[in-house]
Amino acid sequence: MNGSHRARPDRATAAATAAALLMALALAMIFFYVPTDVSEGYSQRIFYFHVPIALTTYFLFTWGAVNGARFLLKRDMSLDLKSYVPMHLGVIFGSLTLVTGSIWANIAWGTWWFWGDTQLTTFLIIFLFNCAYFMLRFSVEPGERRARYSAVYALLGVGLIPLSVLAVRIAQDALHPIVFRSNGVNMDGSMFLTFLVALAAMLSLAVSMYLVEMRGKRVDERMAQLRRLARGAA
Amino acid sequence: MRAYRALLRKDLLLELRGRELVPAMVVFVVGALVLVRLGLGGERLAGGTRAATGLLWVVVVFTSMLALVRSFAQEREHGIWDGLLSAPADRSAIWAARASATFLFLGVTQAVALPLFWLFFLQDGRSPSLAVLAAALALADLGVAMLGALLAGLVSNVRAREVLLPVLFLPFALPLVSVAVRMTVDSIPPQNGGLGALHGLGFLALYDTIFALLGWALFEYVVED
Numbered sequence: 001m002n003g004s005h006r007a008r009p010d011r012a013t014a015a016a017t018a019a020a021l022l023m024a025l026a027l028a029m030i031f032f033y034v035p036t037d038v039s040e041g042y043s044q045r046i047f048y049f050h051v052p053i054a055l056t057t058y059f060l061f062t063w064g065a066v067n068g069a070r071f072l073l074k075r076d077m078s079l080d081l082k083s084y085v086p087m088h089l090g091v092i093f094g095s096l097t098l099v100t101g102s103i104w105a106n107i108a109w110g111t112w113w114f115w116g117d118t119q120l121t122t123f124l125i126i127f128l129f130n131c132a133y134f135m136l137r138f139s140v141e142p143g144e145r146r147a148r149y150s151a152v153y154a155l156l157g158v159g160l161i162p163l164s165v166l167a168v169r170i171a172q173d174a175l176h177p178i179v180f181r182s183n184g185v186n187m188d189g190s191m192f193l194t195f196l197v198a199l200a201a202m203l204s205l206a207v208s209m210y211l212v213e214m215r216g217k218r219v220d221e222r223m224a225q226l227r228r229l230a231r232g233a234a
Numbered sequence: 235m236r237a238y239r240a241l242l243r244k245d246l247l248l249e250l251r252g253r254e255l256v257p258a259m260v261v262f263v264v265g266a267l268v269l270v271r272l273g274l275g276g277e278r279l280a281g282g283t284r285a286a287t288g289l290l291w292v293v294v295v296f297t298s299m300l301a302l303v304r305s306f307a308q309e310r311e312h313g314i315w316d317g318l319l320s321a322p323a324d325r326s327a328i329w330a331a332r333a334s335a336t337f338l339f340l341g342v343t344q345a346v347a348l349p350l351f352w353l354f355f356l357q358d359g360r361s362p363s364l365a366v367l368a369a370a371l372a373l374a375d376l377g378v379a380m381l382g383a384l385l386a387g388l389v390s391n392v393r394a395r396e397v398l399l400p401v402l403f404l405p406f407a408l409p410l411v412s413v414a415v416r417m418t419v420d421s422i423p424p425q426n427g428g429l430g431a432l433h434g435l436g437f438l439a440l441y442d443t444i445f446a447l448l449g450w451a452l453f454e455y456v457v458e459d
Contacts (some may be wrong), residue, residue: 072455121412127310129405139392145459149388153402156384159444160406166440167409170433172417204394 012215015208022201026194034194043107046193050100052202054123057097058161060090060206061126065158068151080147083154085213087133089206094127118168125164129157237323241331248308249339259300259343264350266293271354277353286355287362288415294371295407298345301336301455305386315390321456329383329453334402337379340383344371349395362451366431370414377445381406384449386432387456406445413437 030048037044067083070076101120106112115121138151140146187195249255273422274280309315316330348368352361385402389395417434 125405127409128408132402132405135398136388136392139389139394139398146389148455148458149392152384152455154384155452156406156445156448157383159448160409163441163444164409167413167437170429170437171412 003139008012012208013202015211019201019204019208022197022204024203027196029194029197033110034191035188040108046104046107048099048198050104051195052199053093053100054097054119055199056202056206057090057093057123057126060086060093061130061154061161064090068101068154071147071151072155075144077144079146080150081214081217083147083151084137085210085217087130087150087154087173089213091127091134092209093202093206094130096125098127118165122164122168125168126157126161129160133157147164157215172211237321237435238330238334239325241318241327242334245331245335246338249335255301255304256339256342259297259339260346262300263293263297263343263347266296267347267350267354270292279358280316283356283358283360283362284419286351287367287419288424290351290355291411291415291418293347294344294374295378295404295411297347298336298340298375298382301339301343302378302382302386302403303396303399305332305336305383306390310390315457324451325454325457328457329380329387329449332386333379333383333449336382337375340375340379341372344375360422362418363431366421366434367418369431369435370418370438373435374410374414375440377438377442378407380449381445384445384453384456387453391459410438410441 026048030045034045034048036042037047064083064086067079067086069078071083098120100118101123102112105114105117105120109117113120133150133153137146137150140149236397267290270286270293271279274285276291306315307319319325348364348371352364382403385399389398389402392398413429413434416429417431420429421431
C-alpha cells in the first residue's frame, strides 16, 4: 500500500466510519434522549430499529431494480454486479425487518406473528420474492444471460412491491401503528429527530456494506482472471 | 397483429390436436377439489363456505401452475424457438399469444371447476356471489396468464425450470390471492361490509395493467438468445 493511498481514505472506509458514528449517535439517542412512549412504554423503542431497517430494505430493492434497468439499457456487466449486491443486502435487511417486526408484534399485541398486520405480511411476500430472485440467479450460468434474467426479475419486483403493499392494506384490517399519514407525521419533534438519525445510520450502514461487498466481488473477479492467466502461462 | 393471430392460432391448434394440457388441468382441478372437500371433513364442511371459497383460490393458483410449467415446452422440445426469433415480427407478439392461449385454457378449466365447486361446497344456500367470483376469476386469470408467459419465457432456457417456475411465480400470486379471497368471501351473505366487489375488481384490474405493461416491455429481453 503506498503513501498516497493512506493519505486519502477510500469510499468504503469513509462510509463505514460515517455508519459507525451515526449508529453510535442513534443508539445514544434511542436509549438516553428520546422520551418513552406513553401507550407502549419503553419497549416501543424497537420502532427506531424496525422502521429504518424496513425503509432501508425498500431502498436496497429499488437500487437493485434501477441498476437492473440500467444494465438492460447499457449492457455493462459492472451494472449487473451493482444490481445483485443491493438485492443480496436486501435479504439481510429484509430478514432483520421480519425479526424486529415479529419482536415488536409480540411486545405490542402478545403474538409473534399476526396475519392481520399489513406490514409484516407485505414484507413476507417481498422476502419470498427475494429468495426466488436468488433461486433464478443461481440456476443460470454466470454471464450475460444470467445478468439479463436477474435484471428482468428484479424489475418485476418493482411491480410487485407496491401491489403487495396495496393488496395487504385493502385485504386486511389495519392494526399496524400508522406513523406516517398523508396529512403529516404522527410523533413529536424529538422522536422524529431520533427516527431520522436512526434512518441515516441504517442507510449509511447499507451503503458501506455495499461498498465492501463490491470490493470483495471485484477482488474475486481479479483473482479468477489471474488464475486463468497463470493456467494459460503454465 | 398478424403475427399475434398466427401464433395464437398455432397454440390453440397444437392443443386441439395434441390435447396435452387442458385435459390434464381439468383432471387436476377435479382431483384437487375432491381433496379439499375431504380435507375439510368428508360429511360436515369444516370452516363452512368461507374456508371453501378461500381454498378454491388456492386450487386455482396450483392449477394455473400446470399451464405455466408447460408453456413454451413445444417450442423448446421441437426447436421452434429459432424460427420464432428469426421471424420479422415484434417479439412481444410471442408473449401476447402465449398469454392469450393460457388465459383461454384457464377459462375452460374453470368452466368445469365452478359447477363442481358449487356441487361440492355450496349446497347450504350460502354462497359467494357467483357474478363476483366469475369476474374475479377472469381478471385473476388474465394477470396470471400475462405474468406467467413472461416467467415461462424467463425459465425456458434454465435448468430445473419445472421446479423454478412455481418458485418464481408464487410471490406474485400472493397479493392476487389475498385480495381475491377477501373479496369473494365478503360477498357471502350475510354481508357485513368488508371489501367491496368494485374495490377488489379495481385492484385486480390494476394488477393486470401493471403486468401487461411489464410483460410487453420486458419479454424482448427474455428471448434474446
